């Protein structure tokens with residue numbers, strides 16, 4: 001990220017300190033996105049750019065699952081043409097525009113085949129007890 005509201009960082013820390021995953025979620029403010037991408041590729045990682053102009057996720061997912069380390073790039077404002085060339089994969093979550101959060105969520109869900117919902121964070125202080133009505137939350141000691 002090149003610009004970030006400090007409250008975003010604080011929110012992520014607050015949420016992960018209660019619900020777990022403190023060491024998994026980090027916000028890092030970087031000076032130049034090009035360098036981040038180039039360094040990632042130099043270290044052997046692959047770059048997946050989510051864009052409605054790309055290859056449909058269903059046509060690429062089996063190749064993507066074979067990759068070891070993936071950096072996912074999502075646009076905010078206008079994405080420069082250069083990004084499409086820097087990416088190893090330009091992937092579309094359907095070829096229609098929608099929100100960046102939706103695009104990332106669906107991408108991760110396809111990558112992990114829904115298994116992320118089986119994950120429990122060991123450092124969670126709160127745990128939800130699923131219930132048909134109402135809210136049940138247990139404090140974990």
Ligand SMILES: C[S@@+](CC[C@H](N)C(=O)[O-])C[C@H]1O[C@@H](n2cnc3c(N)ncnc32)[C@H](O)[C@@H]1O
Pocket residue numbers: 049050051052053073074075076077078079091092093094095096097098099100101103
């Ligand atoms: C709401 S869009 C904004 C696009 C930006 N205004 C532009 O002109 O490039 C934000 C980001 O969501 C992601 N996105 C939106 N629709 C997508 C789709 N159908 N497939 C994959 N990613 C998508 C892309 O990463 C895009 O850069």
